[in-house]
Amino acid sequence: MWSTIDITMMSRAIMLARRGRYTTRPNPNVGCVIVDANGVIVGEGWHQRAGGPHAEVHAWRMAGDKARGATAYVTLEPCSHYGRTPPCANGLIAQGLKRVVIAMTDPNPQVAGRGIAMLQAAGIDVCSGLLADEARKLNPGFLSRMERGRPYVTVKLAASLDGKTALANGESKWITGPAAREDVQRLRALSCAVVTGIDTVLADDPSMNVRYQQLGYLQQQLDEDELIQPLRVVLDSRCRMPATARMLSLPGQTLLVSCQAYPAEFMRTLPANVQCLQLPDVAGRIDLSALLQYLATSCNSVLVEAGATLCGAFISNALADELVLYQAPKILGASGRNLLQLPQYQQLSDLPSLQLIEQRKVGVDNRLTLKLGD
């Protein structure tokens, strides 16, 4: 059904879409290639940032008159609604495209097949499903938000070879080497929000921000002014956040989540970029499902960077999709602090299901990426 040209062009559109992965959120990453009847690329582009032109617009602007009678390859169904930009389906019709090949339909309820229907109603030959699995991998967060009503959740942990995260006295800086810490900066830059637990704040007073100078090779692909700081989220059921915490004075947004109201005196000390949110509790601690539902209004992807307690809670409640584990070539011994606090399981079949999907060396450390759940 698909020709070699179809596969080559959609692969290129997918490659282009990836270029937007640090800058389009909360929009999806989308790429588009326009090819004339001789198989020559006459236009191409990718969605670069929310509010800016969609991939198709960049491509047809480049193609100009050559778009007439041509084929467009798009990694996601063209939109059919007026958002911050007009519908791309209308634009493709107006530009006179003859055929549109789509990798996957858009699960956004505002689109969900309407873009395809508009193109077909205008007499355009529409084919869908080419390299759909590859196209899905472009947008795990956006798809999770649209299909499940919650962001894609990655839990990140750094541990020794024997699975310890700190010495018994809490010293943990630094178990991993500089390359792994740089890698974490890139993970943060990919995330819409970084979630931590109040006990990590009290122990380490972390910044939880992205530091451009520590992005390593990414500095060649991304200008400093393109960098979007993730929302910093602190889970603090009982309002223990100190007014002096470092992250409260940093640029970017911070959200303090609790199960009770912060004292008015504390609230008065907060700068304008710090918001507070009260959520229901489960057994005295923040209801993590309610948190994710709240974050889904604006966040595709969430990175959990916390200690054994909160990371364990996300995993044991089946609310984490991926675990990124940096393993340092160190052995801390039996007195070291454990990786995850989990319920006391009675059978191996009750354990959270983990599937190793990638393993690579990052500097002196090992990075494992594991998929959680079935």
Ligand SMILES: NC(=O)c1ccc[n+]([C@@H]2O[C@H](COP(=O)([O-])OP(=O)(O)OC[C@H]3O[C@@H](n4cnc5c(N)ncnc54)[C@H](OP(=O)(O)O)[C@@H]3O)[C@@H](O)[C@H]2O)c1
């Ligand atoms: N190796 C690593 O990758 C890594 C990364 C980060 C931190 N750490 C280390 O981890 C240590 C802190 O870990 P920790 O386990 O004590 O604390 P944590 O996981 O950072 O925070 C746990 C706290 O989060 C709050 N929380 C709110 N809602 C929760 C929920 N639904 N489930 C669970 N917790 C919830 C609870 O306090 P309230 O009940 O008061 O809300 C809980 O005590 C520090 O020493 C830090 O250096 C290591």
